[in-house]
Amino acid sequence: MSRFIQRNPVWSVIIAVAVAALVWLVVAPWPEGLEAAIGRKRIFLNALFNGITLGALYFLVASGFTLIFGLMKNVNLAHGSLYLLGGYIGYEFAEATGSWLGAFVVVFIIVALIGIVLQYVVFRRMEGEDLRQTLVTIGISIVLADLMLWRWGSHSYQILTPDFLSGPVTLPLITAIRGEGELVYLTFPAVRIAILVASIALGVLMWLALNRTRVGMLIRAGVDDREMLAASGVRIQYVFILVFAFGAGLAGIAGIVGGTFQSVSAGEDMRFLLASLVVVIVGGMGSIFGAALGAVLIGLAEQLGSVYAPTYSVVLTFLIMALVLAFRPQGLLGR
Amino acid sequence: MATVDQTGIPNRLTRPRQAASDVPEWISGIPVSWWVVGVALLFMPVVAGNFVLFQIFGWAFILGMIALSLMFLGGYGGMVSLAQMSIAGLAGYMVAILGPSGVQTISLFWPWWLYIPVAILIAALFATLIGALAVRTEGIYTIMITLAIAAAFFYFTRQNYTIFNGYTGFANVVPPELFGINWRRPIPFYYLTLACAAISFAVVVYVSRSPFGLALQGVRDNPRRMAALGFNVFAHRVFAYTFASIIAAVAGILMVWQNAQIAPGTAGLPAVIDILVIAIVGGLKRPIGPFIGAFIYVILRTYAPDILLALNLPGDRFKLLIGLGFLAVVYWSPDGVLGLWEKWRSHRQTRGDPLTGQGGKS
Numbered sequence: 235m236s237r238f239i240q241r242n243p244v245w246s247v248i249i250a251v252a253v254a255a256l257v258w259l260v261v262a263p264w265p266e267g268l269e270a271a272i273g274r275k276r277i278f279l280n281a282l283f284n285g286i287t288l289g290a291l292y293f294l295v296a297s298g299f300t301l302i303f304g305l306m307k308n309v310n311l312a313h314g315s316l317y318l319l320g321g322y323i324g325y326e327f328a329e330a331t332g333s334w335l336g337a338f339v340v341v342f343i344i345v346a347l348i349g350i351v352l353q354y355v356v357f358r359r360m361e362g363e364d365l366r367q368t369l370v371t372i373g374i375s376i377v378l379a380d381l382m383l384w385r386w387g388s389h390s391y392q393i394l395t396p397d398f399l400s401g402p403v404t405l406p407l408i409t410a411i412r413g414e415g416e417l418v419y420l421t422f423p424a425v426r427i428a429i430l431v432a433s434i435a436l437g438v439l440m441w442l443a444l445n446r447t448r449v450g451m452l453i454r455a456g457v458d459d460r461e462m463l464a465a466s467g468v469r470i471q472y473v474f475i476l477v478f479a480f481g482a483g484l485a486g487i488a489g490i491v492g493g494t495f496q497s498v499s500a501g502e503d504m505r506f507l508l509a510s511l512v513v514v515i516v517g518g519m520g521s522i523f524g525a526a527l528g529a530v531l532i533g534l535a536e537q538l539g540s541v542y543a544p545t546y547s548v549v550l551t552f553l554i555m556a557l558v559l560a561f562r563p564q565g566l567l568g569r
Numbered sequence: 570m571a572t573v574d575q576t577g578i579p580n581r582l583t584r585p586r587q588a589a590s591d592v593p594e595w596i597s598g599i600p601v602s603w604w605v606v607g608v609a610l611l612f613m614p615v616v617a618g619n620f621v622l623f624q625i626f627g628w629a630f631i632l633g634m635i636a637l638s639l640m641f642l643g644g645y646g647g648m649v650s651l652a653q654m655s656i657a658g659l660a661g662y663m664v665a666i667l668g669p670s671g672v673q674t675i676s677l678f679w680p681w682w683l684y685i686p687v688a689i690l691i692a693a694l695f696a697t698l699i700g701a702l703a704v705r706t707e708g709i710y711t712i713m714i715t716l717a718i719a720a721a722f723f724y725f726t727r728q729n730y731t732i733f734n735g736y737t738g739f740a741n742v743v744p745p746e747l748f749g750i751n752w753r754r755p756i757p758f759y760y761l762t763l764a765c766a767a768i769s770f771a772v773v774v775y776v777s778r779s780p781f782g783l784a785l786q787g788v789r790d791n792p793r794r795m796a797a798l799g800f801n802v803f804a805h806r807v808f809a810y811t812f813a814s815i816i817a818a819v820a821g822i823l824m825v826w827q828n829a830q831i832a833p834g835t836a837g838l839p840a841v842i843d844i845l846v847i848a849i850v851g852g853l854k855r856p857i858g859p860f861i862g863a864f865i866y867v868i869l870r871t872y873a874p875d876i877l878l879a880l881n882l883p884g885d886r887f888k889l890l891i892g893l894g895f896l897a898v899v900y901w902s903p904d905g906v907l908g909l910w911e912k913w914r915s916h917r918q919t920r921g922d923p924l925t926g927q928g929g930k931s
Contacts, residue, residue, distance in 0.1 A: 309709045365709065545729060548725060549725050552717060
């Protein structure tokens with residue numbers, strides 16, 4: 235942190251001012267002039283929180299993608315299909331048993347197993363051939379997409395929120411002050427708050443696992459130089475399988491999360507594949523922090539964009555990507 | 570010089586001229602099989618029906634041209650760009666916007682000699698921009714970035730109503746009636762697409778042997794060495810995008826004329842992936858590959874329901890067939906169908922006595 239400030243004093247000031255402005259926008263009640271200029275504070279806060287929770291969902295999908303990429307240099311373009319498959323299986327399980335939390339466990343295991351099969355049967359055989367691996371993942375995504383379309387059709391499915399998380403919660407953030415001086419607080423769906431908290435917890439856990447455990451050390455060493463790691467006697471294939479299984483499983487449970495606060499339907503696989511691509515390009519390949527930063531940026535851009543510039547919200551996302559590519563091709567936090 | 574001749578290495582300078590022929594070398598150098606294919610394609614309308622001419626050959630030539638532009642970038646430049654379909658789509662959109670279409674409020678109804686060059690120019694500018702962004706990255710990153718750009722184009726055309734007419738797109742986009750011919754009739758359209766495909770094929774072959782094409786292949790194989798030799802690597806790569814985009818743009822214009830309409834789905838993600846599938850299945854090493862891939866794709870797409878029903882599968886599972894075929898090709902023959910063919914031929918040629926290596930065909 236302090237090194238960053240020393241090296242880039244101008245950027246640090248810009249970032250600090252932006253953060254301060256954002257905090258003020260969130261905490262303080264807006265003056266009349268501001269509300270007249272850009273609309274009600276409630277709309278802004280809702281878009282902001284929706285953006286952050288969407289960012290949490292993107293983080294779930296993209297972190298697995300970036301881990302797999304960072305370690306194995308394998309652009310898994312079937313990642314979106316794993317997401318969608320997770321959503322469908324989660325829907326089926328939640329419908330059959332009524333257990334929302336149970337679906338997470340089941341889906342994680344099933345999709346992780348599929349990931350293991352993919353890594354063990356397909357990718358292990360073409361190690362080092364990046365382009366061919368990528369093409370194979372495209373083929374797999376075509377086949378999986380059609381198989382899922384066959385099984386589940388083109389309807390959209392909504393995974394029901396469990397009772398203990400349904401309904402709104404009131405957050406201690408003022409949206410407006412009524413005439414009599416009464417404060418109006420922001421309400422927000424409880425399930426989204428839960429998912430946000432869970433994603434942050436997961437991100438912290440992943441960071442701890444990567445930086446404080448032996449397996450994490452192996453993975454980091456593999457990201458830096460997998461040949462040396464293999465040469466020093468680590469059975470790198472096991473590390474690969476572990477990471478692939480974990481990344482796939484994360485994509486699967488992200489499918490349940492996505493199915494709960496949006497819906498599961500054919501075509502979502504491509505949407506989330508693209509979201510994770512953009513997130514990872516913006517944040518930097520192979521970096522968990524980068525994925526988190528990119529996910530929040532893209533989520534915010536999408537939601538704020540859809541409120542304040544509806545026609546161009548998608549373009550805004552890709553504009554961010556183009557800008558990052560033009561000025562920092564390795565991504566914001568990439569090396 | 571003499572030692573070289575004795576080893577039997579063919580040498581352009583000392584190769585004996587065939588005394589009997591007045592035919593220039595570039596004509597006599599074309600193998601017989603090419604003449605056969607050429608003549609067969611020229612006289613195809615004699616035997617083939619309208620459906621085959623318009624829907625199968627016309628469509629295959631168009632898809633083949635878009636895949637050819639991908640093949641040029643991927644095979645000679647080492648840059649697999651997924652944005653080629655979007656460039657074709659943009660050219661098609663420009664024809665619909667600048668020229669005549671059913672949407673009176675947006676279309677400008679320019680004359681054909683103006684809107685066709687302008688459409689190609691705009692597509693080329695767009696491609697140059699994409700190129701300038703995409704060449705900052707390499708290998709698989711290029712795929713990711715161009716895929717993202719293609720998706721952006723798709724979503725933008727779907728959301729934008731003022732220029733691209735959003736979800737519905739443009740209908741009634743027809744070619745101009747040049748020389749009193751309705752170019753959408755099967756036989757004229759067949760020759761139109763055949764001519765465009767043949768010209769773009771010839772141009773790609775020519776450019777691949779020109780100084781620019783050779784430098785581009787050098788950049789593909791070793792960018793650092795080429796940079797050290799004084800070549801501008803960045804400019805070569807970006808110009809490769811511009812050049813390839815012209816082929817894609819022409820194909821895009823033909824495509825919008827064939828369908829008589831264009832909508833966001835024309836350049837949607839499945840279509841983008843299809844172009845990659847076509848180029849890979851045909852083979853990225855030679856310019857003829859994309860056309861072979863396009864024929865296989867079009868024939869599968871047209872007749873897949875019959876094949877699937879014969880196998881007792883539901884007829885609409887054609888994507889499954891394409892996906893499995895694509896997987897099989899990538900898994901067993903990374904150079905596509907052409908690679909398989911070459912493998913089989915070299916296998917036959919080298920067959921002979923395993924000890925002396927003699928008795929083979931060459």
